[in-house]
Amino acid sequence: MNESKWTWRSVSVISIAATLILMAGFIYAVNDIINPVPDAPLTSLPKQTPAFKDGAEDELRIVALGDSLAKGTGDNTGNGFVKRAVTTLSSEGRTVELMGNMGINGQTTAVLQNRINEEGVQYALRQANVILLSIGGNDLFRGSEIAQNGGGTKGQAEAPAPAGETAGPASTPGTGSGAESTGDEELSAEALLAALPEASARLGSILERIAEINPQAHIYYIGLYNPFGDIPDLLVPGNQAVTSWNNAAMDIINRHGNMTLVPTFDLFNRHLDKYLSSDHFHPNGDGYQRMSERIVQAVR
Amino acid sequence: MINLLPLIRNECLKIIKKKRFYVILLILLILVPMFTYAQMKVAERSQNKFNSDWRLEVQQQITDNQNSLGSDRIPEEWKAYRRIFVQQLQYYLDHDVNPNEPSGVTFTREFLDNSVSLFIPLLIMAVASDLVSGERTTGTIKMLLTRPVKRWKVLFSKMTALLMFVSLIVLSTFLVSYLVSGLFFGYKGFNVPIFTGFQINGDSVDMTAVHAVPQWKYMLMQGGLIWFVSVVVALLAFMVSVLVRSTAASIVVMMAALIAGTILTNMASAWTTAKYLFMVNLGLTGYLAGTPAPIEGMTLSFSLAVLAVWGAVAVIISFAVFTKRDILN
Numbered sequence: 320m321n322e323s324k325w326t327w328r329s330v331s332v333i334s335i336a337a338t339l340i341l342m343a344g345f346i347y348a349v350n351d352i353i354n355p356v357p358d359a360p361l362t363s364l365p366k367q368t369p370a371f372k373d374g375a376e377d378e379l380r381i382v383a384l385g386d387s388l389a390k391g392t393g394d395n396t397g398n399g400f401v402k403r404a405v406t407t408l409s410s411e412g413r414t415v416e417l418m419g420n421m422g423i424n425g426q427t428t429a430v431l432q433n434r435i436n437e438e439g440v441q442y443a444l445r446q447a448n449v450i451l452l453s454i455g456g457n458d459l460f461r462g463s464e465i466a467q468n469g470g471g472t473k474g475q476a477e478a479p480a481p482a483g484e485t486a487g488p489a490s491t492p493g494t495g496s497g498a499e500s501t502g503d504e505e506l507s508a509e510a511l512l513a514a515l516p517e518a519s520a521r522l523g524s525i526l527e528r529i530a531e532i533n534p535q536a537h538i539y540y541i542g543l544y545n546p547f548g549d550i551p552d553l554l555v556p557g558n559q560a561v562t563s564w565n566n567a568a569m570d571i572i573n574r575h576g577n578m579t580l581v582p583t584f585d586l587f588n589r590h591l592d593k594y595l596s597s598d599h600f601h602p603n604g605d606g607y608q609r610m611s612e613r614i615v616q617a618v619r
Numbered sequence: 620m621i622n623l624l625p626l627i628r629n630e631c632l633k634i635i636k637k638k639r640f641y642v643i644l645l646i647l648l649i650l651v652p653m654f655t656y657a658q659m660k661v662a663e664r665s666q667n668k669f670n671s672d673w674r675l676e677v678q679q680q681i682t683d684n685q686n687s688l689g690s691d692r693i694p695e696e697w698k699a700y701r702r703i704f705v706q707q708l709q710y711y712l713d714h715d716v717n718p719n720e721p722s723g724v725t726f727t728r729e730f731l732d733n734s735v736s737l738f739i740p741l742l743i744m745a746v747a748s749d750l751v752s753g754e755r756t757t758g759t760i761k762m763l764l765t766r767p768v769k770r771w772k773v774l775f776s777k778m779t780a781l782l783m784f785v786s787l788i789v790l791s792t793f794l795v796s797y798l799v800s801g802l803f804f805g806y807k808g809f810n811v812p813i814f815t816g817f818q819i820n821g822d823s824v825d826m827t828a829v830h831a832v833p834q835w836k837y838m839l840m841q842g843g844l845i846w847f848v849s850v851v852v853a854l855l856a857f858m859v860s861v862l863v864r865s866t867a868a869s870i871v872v873m874m875a876a877l878i879a880g881t882i883l884t885n886m887a888s889a890w891t892t893a894k895y896l897f898m899v900n901l902g903l904t905g906y907l908a909g910t911p912a913p914i915e916g917m918t919l920s921f922s923l924a925v926l927a928v929w930g931a932v933a934v935i936i937s938f939a940v941f942t943k944r945d946i947l948n
Contacts, residue, residue, distance in 0.1 A: 326635055327628050334783035337790040344843025351840060352906050352919045355816035355828035390686060419675050421682045424689045439678035439712040446675065 378414040379618065381405060382421070382447035384440075384529075385431065385454040388541065388610075389422025393601025400541070400602075401451060403611035408618065419443045427457045428521035435528055444532045449618055453541040454525065458518035459511055459564055460546070460600075511560035519567035526571060526578060538578045539617055540568060541610065544587035546600045558588075581613050626768065626776035627783075630750075634784055637753075639746045643788055646742065647795040654730060655800045662721050662804075673717040681708050700911055706824045707817060707909060714814075716831070722808030723801030724834050728841065730796050732908060735845050736901040737881055739792060740852040744873050746784050747856035749866040750777050751941070756866055760946060770942045774861075778937070781857055785849045793842060809835040817909030824909065837907070844903040847923070851897065851930040852877075858933035861941050877901075884913035891916065897929040 383389045383401040391399015398406075401420050409415040421440060423430075431454055434440055444450060529538055545561045547553035561584060572578040586609045587594055587602070594606030602610065634640060665676055684701045687693055693701075711718040719725065731739075751774075754760035763773055797806075812831035817824050832840075856873045863869040880898020883890075893899050894914040900922040905912065912918070 323632050327631060330631055330635065330787070331628075331783065333790075334786045337786040338783070338846075340839070341786055341789060341842050341846035344839040344841070345847050346843065347836075348840030348843045348907060349919065349923065351815065351832075355818075355830060357816065357828045357830050418672075419679050419682070421678065423682060423685050437709065437712075439674060439681060439709065442674045442712075443678050446672070 378416065379408060379449050380416045380418050380447045381449045381451060382418045382443050383451040383453075384421045384435075384444070385452050385541075386422060386426040386457055387424040387601060388453040388456065389420060389451065390424060391420075391422070391607060392424055393596030393598060394604045394607045395596075396604055398604075398607065400607045400610040400614060403608055404451075404614045404618070407611060407615045411615075411619070418446050422453065425457055426454065428454055428518050428525060429458075432521050432525055432528075435525060435532070441532050444529060444536070447533065448536045450529060450533070450536050450538045451541065451614065452526070452529070452538055455518060455522060455564055455568070456543055456546075458514050458521075459543065459560055511556060512563060515560070515563060515567065519564065519571070522568060523571040526575070530575060530577060534577070536577070537618075538575075539614060540572055540578060540580050541614070542568065542580050542582045542584060544583045546587070546591070546595060548588060549591045549595075549599070579617050581610075581617050583610055583613065586610065586613070623772060623776055623779075626772060627779045630776050630780035631783060634746060634750075634780060639749075640784065640787070643742050643745055644791060644795070646745075647792060648799070651730070651796045651799045655726060655796075655803050658726060658729075658800075659803050673719065674712065677708055677712050677718065681705050681712070684708075703817075703819055703824050703909070703911055706826075707814070710814060710817075710826060710829065714831075716812055716814070718813075720808060720811050721804050722811070723797050723804045723806050724808035724838070725811070726800035726804055727793060727796045728813070728834065728838055730800070731792065731838075731841055731845060732904050734792070735848055735904050736884070736898075737877055739789065739845060739849055740877050740901065741874070742788050742792070743785060743849050743853050744856050744870060744877075746788070747781055747853045748860050748869045748873060750781060750857060750860050752860040752863055752866045752869045755864055755946075764946060771938055774938060774941045778854075778857060778934075781853050782850060785853045786846065789842060789846050789849055793838070809833065813837045815840075815907055815909065819909065819911050840907055841904050844907065847926065848901050848903055851926040851933075852901070854930045854933040854937075855897065858937045861937045890914075894921070895925060897926055900925045 381401070381404075387393075389399065389401060391397055391401065399420075399422070401417065401422070405415050405417050421434075421443065423434075426434075435444070526538060526540065529536075542565045543561045545554075545557040547557040565580070565582065565584060569580050572580045587606065591599075594602055594609060596603035596606070668676075684705045688698050688701055688705075708718065749756075751760070754763060764770065811834045813834050814829050814831055815837065816828040816830050817826065818828055819825070852873075855876075856869070859872050860866070860869040863872060876898050880896065880901060883893050883896065883899050884902065891914055894917050899913055900917070902910075902913070903919065903922060903926075906919040906922070912922075
């Protein structure tokens with residue numbers, strides 16, 4: 320009987336105390352959710368983080384940035400050229416660290432231009448000493464499509480949501496075939512080139528901004544290839560457009576000491592069936608492997 | 620006139636003697652270490668991958684979500700969810716606060732967020748479901764009612780004892796998960812700021828009311844909301860145990876309702892009338908964390924009202940039935 324008296328006492332005291340605390344928490348929570356009191360803007364805004372200091376001299380800290388090629392879309396292993404290059408470099412005895420892959424399917428220069436102003440992206444860029452950039456394919460091969468669809472989608476592309484995360488107009492991964500089918504009708508050299516001046520100007524500002532964010536890093540820009548070379552009607556206009564794009568990019572890159580253009584045009588030309596994935600737009604595993612070999616040669 | 624207090628005391632002792640509460644503690648002591656271990660493995664892996672730099676990890680998380688936004692294969696509702704998630708992560712990143720700072724407190728917070736709509740209600744059911752039906756199964760209900768005590772007093776004492784144990788269960792869930800996860804992650808982290816006050820409009824987040832609260836305060840609020848959910852679940856399970864003859868049937872009824880709730884929240888956002896069901900409204904802590912409600916148009920006040928109505932109706936039905944019904948056997 321004594322024992323049960325003791326149990327009853329402790330149970331009742333603890334449970335009443337717990338109930339009171341939980342009730343107080345409940346009232347506080349309801350009040351806080353229904354009438355939230357916003358903070359004064361936080362004072363602890365992130366400081367400009369300095370470039371990575373500690374770490375060996377020859378250590379490679381890689382960040383990838385850009386579109387679906389940076390992400391590795393089309394590679395069944397999911398590695399893409401980024402991880403393949405990392406693997407090759409580390410198998411050669413280098414200390415390699417992949418700090419992040421910020422490739423986003425369907426990303427265009429306009430979207431990327433906004434995105435590199437985000438704190439998180441800048442932070443990652445500052446940690447790196449090797450920056451792999453792949454951008455422009457969506458501008459070139461979808462830019463013509465956007466131009467034809469009228470200003471609506473274009474406005475959307477250029478004014479992303481506050482957080483800058485709208486992934487661009489109809490930025491569907493793996494819809495290379497979709498782009499292709501609309502392209503079949505109107506994809507001419509002129510249409511492709513229409514988007515070029517603006518887009519390459521944006522590429523220039525992106526490259527300069529990255530160099531500004533992290534002056535110590537070396538930027539490797541991955542040149543474009545022509546994914547439509549296997550369609551007879553598109554071979555010549557595609558080649559022309561891609562070449563003018565690559566030339567424009569080369570023109571910008573040559574003006575900076577810490578940038579390199581890694582060409583890929585020749586890797587795919589006339590070998591599309593072997594190195595493109597089933598969407599006829601993105602490289603497959605072997606294609607990415609060839610791209611990564613180029614990158615390794617440039618970085619090494 | 621017999622005082623209610625001895626009756627409540629009697630009921631509490633019965634719950635303890637039946638060892639229901641120990642079973643609950645045992646379940647917690649077995650399951651929480653498992654969850655903690657799983658969580659630790661995840662944390663370890665991402666630490667290796669991201670050079671133990673949470674900013675890189677969060678940025679990668681943002682990128683991954685942005686990538687899935689582009690996919691046509693992902694339903695629009697999920698995209699809305701991810702858009703909101705990305706904006707919140709971005710907010711944490713912009714304010715240089717690690718949303719997943721690994722600590723015992725963080726683990727407890729996340730664990731409770733995940734367990735509010737199913738795990739904790741199940742624990743509550745373990746006590747609530749056999750309070751009345753158990754007495755009928757064993758036949759002891761006749762002894763109870765032959766005493767010179769009004770029936771409503773018997774039921775009221777049972778209900779009070781149940782509510783006492785609801786608080787104990789919520790409290791011990793917090794304590795066990797904090798104490799166990801602290802072994803792995805450390806016992807610190809009470810003052811880490813957590814953002815709350817994200818207001819969701821469609822698929823964008825209104826950040827104007829966002830404010831930081833220390834984690835202990837956040838957990839206090841969380842505890843309060845979980846307590847409310849638990850009380851409502853307890854009252855409903857209590858009603859079922861009054862209505863149904865056997866404990867097994869009573870457990871099955873409640874379990875089916877709860878599991879239907881998890882399924883509905885995952886798939887029925889098109890069927891808007893479902894928001895009047897109690898089991899869809901159990902995720903109250905989501906309003907605190909700023910996760911979008913399962914069905915559009917649900918707000919905290921709405922969910923509280925729905926739950927309160929269900930709870931009140933359950934109490935009324937329990938008393939009406941228990942005081943009127945013939946006890947046959």
